[in-house]
Amino acid sequence: MxxxxxxxxxxxxxxxxxxxxxxxxxxxxxxxxxxxxxxxxxxxxxxxxxxxxxxxxxxxxxxxxxxxxxxxxxxxxxxxxxxxxxxxxxxxxxxxxxxxxxxxxxxxxxxxxxxxxxxxxxxxxxxxxxxxxxxxxxxxxxxxxxxxxxxxxxxxxxxxxxxxxxxxxVEGTIGSCELNSLATQPNDPGILSVAAGKSVYLFDGAAPGRLLKKVDFKYEVASVAVNNEAGRFVTGGAGEDTWARVYDLHTDEELEVQKGHHGPIWSVSYSPDGKLYGTGSEDGTIKLWKACREPYGLWR
The missing domain is CATH 2.130.10.10 (YVTN repeat-like/Quinoprotein amine dehydrogenase)
Structure with missing residues (x-):
């Protein structure tokens, strides 16, 4: 669709x-x-x-x-x-x-x-x-x-x-692998984000194989997306944890927990402007979440 x-x-x-x-x-x-x-x-x-x-x-x-x-x-x-x-x-x-x-x-x-x-x-x-x-x-x-x-x-x-x-x-089964770049930044090489097992791997989009950081979690990660400009990344859970979680890209601190899905979140993606992100789940729904402070789209 x-x-x-x-x-x-x-x-x-x-x-x-x-x-x-x-x-x-x-x-x-x-x-x-x-x-x-x-x-x-x-x-x-x-x-x-x-x-x-x-x-x-x-x-x-x-x-x-x-x-x-x-x-x-x-x-x-x-x-x-x-x-x-x-x-x-x-x-x-x-x-x-x-x-x-x-x-x-x-x-x-x-x-x-x-x-x-x-x-x-x-x-x-x-x-x-x-x-x-x-x-x-x-x-x-x-x-x-x-x-x-x-x-x-x-x-x-x-x-x-x-x-x-x-x-x-990588350690664990790969869930998602995406290049995250913003349309608002022309020629942005982006960050390659990989969800595998209980870890997230972030690679330099301009230098093949260069690992920027690896973040480990206590739960299985099915998907991940990065917004480098806002300094955030979002993970989608698998297994018993079916929540979307927002983290600080630099400190790895958990900032938000988005509850609502009732199945593994196999896909997460930021919009090209980085102002919202979407999560696609095995529960048969796609959810759109606001990722900025100002009014945006349906969130007025």
Whole structure:
């Protein structure tokens, strides 16, 4: 589903997948979206019409998709249970490019299946991943990609050599791996935040493999997001602790406990301006939380 990021209002639904949708990503300009699903495919959508532009077939469940941070993405990275990191060229197919913006439509029900998996693609680092790829992050440097896999390793890849530049092993199963940068700070390299086991790992977004800090908790952490400008980070709990907690980025002091979810919080994300954050839970709800002092959006 596509929703308004400030109000949560429903804009439209992308129809076409035949299995669980594991991940969804918007391009930086929000004109196209990509989804990774259990039906062995990734799909690319026009966010204005809801049309499916491309269907990228895989041989197993697709868990992760990623666009470059740069505007007007022409490529898409995918990964999943195949343990293969693939880069697809979205320009080399029979499908036409997205139509001109027509404004959000509440009837974004995908017509047709778009071009099927005949798109040009190549694999990065065959045989390197020892487990399902759960997350892919495109860095500010276009040539660097980060993957998080079930083999408990974070890898930074150079697209030119197609091999890892750095590998970092974490303790515990990886829940989330995200690059947190603010749209209000152009060219912000951001902070790469990883939730794994009972720990949060924060890496320098500009220097592959450089660990800024590791924070340990008494509870299982399913997800984490950082707002560097405000000096805050948010964790989503798994297991018996299903709360969202806000911490001071510099002292690790717990500042807020947000209660309301009744299942593991598998996804946490700050808005591009850092003024609110969203939590997605196994309880079937997404909650939006205000992260600033001034009036904002629905919080007046």
């Amino acid at each position: 596509l929703r308004d990021g400030i109000t949560g209002d429903w804009i439209g639904t992308f129809m076409g997948h035949k299995g669980a949708v594991w991940q969804a990503r918007l391009s930086p300009d929000a004109n196209i979206a990509a989804t990774a699903a259990a039906d062995f495919s990734a799909k690319v959508w026009d966010t204005h019409t809801g049309e499916c532009l491309h269907t990228l077939q895989h041989s197993h469940i697709v868990r992760a998709v990623a666009f470059p941070i740069q505007l007007n993405p022409q490529v898409l990275a995918t990964g999943g249970v195949e343990k293969k990191l693939r880069i697809f060229d979205l320009t080399r197919s029979e499908a036409s490019s997205p139509t001109s913006p027509q404004g959000p439509s509440s009837s974004a029900n995908g017509a047709g299946s778009g071009s099927s998996g005949s798109m040009t693609s190549y694999e990065i680092g065959p045989g390197v991943h020892g487990g399902t790829i759960k997350s892919i992050v495109w860095n500010q440097d276009y040539n660097i990609l980060t993957t998080a896999a079930e083999d408990r390793k974070i890898r930074w890849w150079d697209l030119r050599s197609r091999y890892p530049v750095v590998e970092y092993s």
